[in-house]
Each structure stands twice: as structure tokens, then as C-alpha cells.
Amino acid sequence: MNLSEAKALLPEMRHVLECVGSEWIESYDSKSGHSQIAERDGLDGQVYPLATLAKDIPTEQRELMRKAPVYLRAALLLRDEAARAYLAVTRPPAEKAEKKEAKALSTIAVGKCAADRAFIRYLIECHGLEDASNTERVKTKVRSVLAIQSFKELNDDPRAVEAWQKLISKFQAWMRSGQ
Known part of the structure; x- marks a missing residue:
């Protein structure tokens, strides 16, 4: 991926993150015996599975999938802050x-x-x-x-x-x- 491709994805990332719950959780499906990445409904507290994880998935990859929305929001916040700081330096007060x-x-x-x-x-x-x-x-x-x-x-x-x-x-x- 190059910079222009990444820039083109920015609006889509923001839109998708607005539609996704603020944080995903890890749950367990007792029927299949697999862990799941799930989203908890903010209104009724119901847990909705999003993905079933393989039993032997490494911890780091499991964590990356569970925290994807949080990591993306953090990356966008850091990007926005960097852009603001850059503009503060380059635009004359x-x-x-x-x-x-x-x-x-x-x-x-x-x-x-x-x-x-x-x-x-x-x-x-x-x-x-x-x-x-x-x-x-x-x-x-x-x-x-x-x-x-x-x-x-x-x-x-x-x-x-x-x-x-x-x-x-x-x-x-x-x-x-x-x-």
C-alpha cells in the first residue's frame, strides 16, 4: 500500500469505526468450544458474536483482533493530533x-x-x-x-x-x- 491509497481509505475507516461498537470483547461458545470475538450491545447488554477464533491462535493475534476498533481509533486520534500540531507549526498564528x-x-x-x-x-x-x-x-x-x-x-x-x-x-x- 502506498500513501495515496492509505489517504483514500481514511474516510472509509472513519465511517466504519462510527458504525462499530467502541470495544469488542472475547467470549466463549460453549457449543463449539471456541473463543469468539464479540460485541456487546450498549442498549440491552446482549453479546453478539462477530468471529470464531481457531483454538491454536497465538495470543498476540487474538489481542489484535479483539482490540482492532480501539487500536484504529487510537491511530486516527494520533493522526489527527499530528496533523493539528503540524498545521500549528506551518500556519502562521x-x-x-x-x-x-x-x-x-x-x-x-x-x-x-x-x-x-x-x-x-x-x-x-x-x-x-x-x-x-x-x-x-x-x-x-x-x-x-x-x-x-x-x-x-x-x-x-x-x-x-x-x-x-x-x-x-x-x-x-x-x-x-x-x-
Whole structure:
């Protein structure tokens, strides 16, 4: 069996285990003189034989058959817990996701400095940007206005993020005023 075959069996295993009693018991058929694997009805307590065991079956195999539902449930529980733990490690928690969004803010800021002509005009008219001939000069002006050394500060410095948000709010108000 390969991994894809095993994965395909997972839903079937879960369904069958839902239909099977929680634990099987070993009983004895006095007529045949054989041991049996049986299921006890949870409502009336009646014992229903499932399989008759050969007299010379080894103890380990007898135990495996009797405990099959318990072992399968345990294996599925361990699988589910392993999957949960794996996802907890590989999926960023909310805090990391927020940081990822904050990292995008530095990218947005640099992009705005490089390509947003209206934003650059706003910097010239409202913040005294004298030379907008290249992106580096525009970025330098924005860093100066925000009082930051690097756009990376927008990734994890709440004060820098707040300063950026204020700058953008003023820019948007400037745009609405028809400038």
C-alpha cells in the first residue's frame, strides 16, 4: 500500500469505526468450544458474536483482533493530533499574519514612491520635495516626513505605521480637495 491509497481509505475507516461498537470483547461458545470475538450491545447488554477464533491462535493475534476498533481509533486520534500540531507549526498564528500584512506596508510605501505620480506631486506641493527626478529622492523625502531611517520600520514599528497612515490620510484629503 502506498500513501495515496492509505489517504483514500481514511474516510472509509472513519465511517466504519462510527458504525462499530467502541470495544469488542472475547467470549466463549460453549457449543463449539471456541473463543469468539464479540460485541456487546450498549442498549440491552446482549453479546453478539462477530468471529470464531481457531483454538491454536497465538495470543498476540487474538489481542489484535479483539482490540482492532480501539487500536484504529487510537491511530486516527494520533493522526489527527499530528496533523493539528503540524498545521500549528506551518500556519502562521494571527500575530505572524498581522506582521506579514505589516511587511506588505513597506512594499506599498516603496511602490507609492516609485510609481504614484499624484503622491509624488503631493510631496512636492505639501512637503517641499524639490527634486522628484528619481525614486531614491522621493523615498528619502518620505522617510524624512515619517521620521524613519528605513521603510522596513513600517514592518514592526507601530509609530512608523501610524505616521504612514497619517501621511496617506492627508494625501487622500488633498486628492479629494481637487489638487
